[in-house]
Amino acid sequence: MGAKLGFRDSLKKSTVHFEELIKPLLEKYRRFKNITSVEANSTEQLADMLDQTAGIDAFFCNDTGLGGIASRIQPNCYKSFDTFTVRKSRESGAKTEYEKRKAAIDSRGELIYPYYTLQAYLGKQEELISYAIAKTEDIINLIDDGECYVNHTGQTQKGQAEFYVVNWTSFEKNNKPIYIYRHE
Secondary structure (H helix, E strand, O other), rough: OOOOOOHHHHHHHHHHHHHHHHHHHHHOOHHHHEEHHHHHHHHHHHHHHHHHHOOOOOOEEEEEEEEEEEEEEOOOOOOOOOOEEEEEEEEEOOOOHHHHHHHHHOOOOOOOOEEEEEEEEOOOOOOOEEEEEEEHHHHHHHOOOOOEEEOOOOOOOOOOEEEEEEOOOHHHHHOOOEEEEOOO
């Protein structure tokens, strides 16, 4: 089994997956025209600030303006889990995605955050199984409304964490928009 990728290598791999597998499909939606990956088109300092602080991995530009996208791409899956996962707590005590997104949403526009969040699942051969994209605020609101469950990383995984898990079906059930793609 190969060595675990470091943060920078993992980010580059995720950017390649986003650019090659997801971006062409996502740009078919009128809303997501002109997508630009932060990592591929920014200085390392700006990419780190946008990714690590604001959670923005890509931008889109359409007729109404500029928006941000967070992406979580899970490789080596045997199926689509049809969920969004948002880090709830970390062993290190560092701020989590949930805390950062919640604070940004509550700031009423002072802080930037990804307007949309995308979660994708890749198979063992790095093929795209599925993805979904929804408004980040809707994901956070579903968590706050209890439309989630909590999962924990595997016991042997370095950097233990808990995640809120929100099923894609919760969006339809709660009348919230979501785009879902499944490989046929």
